[in-house]
Amino acid sequence: MLSILITGINGGLGQALAEELAESGYQVYGSHRQALSPQQEKRFSERGIQTLQLDISDETSRQTFSRQLHQALAGKGLNCLINNAGIACPSPLEMANLDDIRMEMEVNVIGLLGLTQLLLPLIRQSSARKTIINIGSISGSLHTPLMGSYGASKAAVVALSNVLRMELKPQGIEVVIVEPGSMNTRIWNKVSGMMQAGDEKHRYQKAISQIHQRASSISESQADFSEYLDCIKHILVCEKPAPLYTTGAEAKRLKALQILLPRRVFDEYLMLRAKLR
Numbered sequence: 001m002l003s004i005l006i007t008g009i010n011g012g013l014g015q016a017l018a019e020e021l022a023e024s025g026y027q028v029y030g031s032h033r034q035a036l037s038p039q040q041e042k043r044f045s046e047r048g049i050q051t052l053q054l055d056i057s058d059e060t061s062r063q064t065f066s067r068q069l070h071q072a073l074a075g076k077g078l079n080c081l082i083n084n085a086g087i088a089c090p091s092p093l094e095m096a097n098l099d100d101i102r103m104e105m106e107v108n109v110i111g112l113l114g115l116t117q118l119l120l121p122l123i124r125q126s127s128a129r130k131t132i133i134n135i136g137s138i139s140g141s142l143h144t145p146l147m148g149s150y151g152a153s154k155a156a157v158v159a160l161s162n163v164l165r166m167e168l169k170p171q172g173i174e175v176v177i178v179e180p181g182s183m184n185t186r187i188w189n190k191v192s193g194m195m196q197a198g199d200e201k202h203r204y205q206k207a208i209s210q211i212h213q214r215a216s217s218i219s220e221s222q223a224d225f226s227e228y229l230d231c232i233k234h235i236l237v238c239e240k241p242a243p244l245y246t247t248g249a250e251a252k253r254l255k256a257l258q259i260l261l262p263r264r265v266f267d268e269y270l271m272l273r274a275k276l277r
Ligand SMILES: NC(=O)c1ccc[n+]([C@@H]2O[C@H](COP(=O)([O-])OP(=O)(O)OC[C@H]3O[C@@H](n4cnc5c(N)ncnc54)[C@H](OP(=O)(O)O)[C@@H]3O)[C@@H](O)[C@H]2O)c1
Pocket: 007, 008, 009, 010, 011, 012, 013, 014, 032, 033, 034, 054, 055, 056, 057, 083, 084, 085, 086, 087, 088, 107, 135, 136, 137, 138, 179, 180, 181, 182, 183, 184, 185, 186, 187, 188, 190
């Protein structure tokens, strides 16, 4: 049975992925930052998903987690690491809280690389398939207003992934980036540090209101993650996965527009879309 570690499984894409892959016959290990509720523990254990605590932004936590995973795998090696844990701190850059940005980089970039470094010996140890899937974002290759620092962190994930892919290929390890478009998860409800909408005088007010409205209308239970889940399952069985996959109709449409339109026209379109115009 192939083993997979997914970081950040207590909700959103990580949980959907953990449950889908466990259902498909993989041995799934999942990390959670906060303590799981008894219902979550039951739900995961019923599906054979083994859970371990990890704060990816904390080096000591990463080291403890890595030791615990070594023990749980009992010499078997890890076939696939899915770096899913992430945070988003949308804000106009002019007023972005620098401590929030540091944490965004710590979780999305430093934590991702730090954990990957610690787990590479385990991945090398596996006898079958060896894959690292880094969850980036459409914001990593297409930079939109109010998503400046998040986009910078996800662009860094693209750079790290591209280099890791070449450095690890000779060792038989595939490195793949998945860039999902926007999906209904709680990531948008955890926004902190951003100015609250309602300050009429503020020049970014409409753009900020739009983000807050989006967050308040999210219902994870009605979300359709099927294209995203199918993409990850494809990568796991595909002989030669592509370096990068984009999921979501809107993300694909925006990427095509970015290629087709002159840069200034595309900027205008993104500004209108973000309600800066
Ligand atoms: N939803 C989207 O529209 C979208 C689009 C493109 C890319 N993505 C990416 O997809 C991934 C999953 O996001 P999601 O939408 O499923 O959001 P989510 O529901 O908020 O899930 C994020 C996960 O990361 C965990 N996490 C956050 N900080 C952590 C830390 N310091 N240490 C360990 N785990 C931590 C969260 O744990 P807690 O709940 O304890 O904080 C949670 O389990 C992220 O990398 C995100 O950037 C999402």
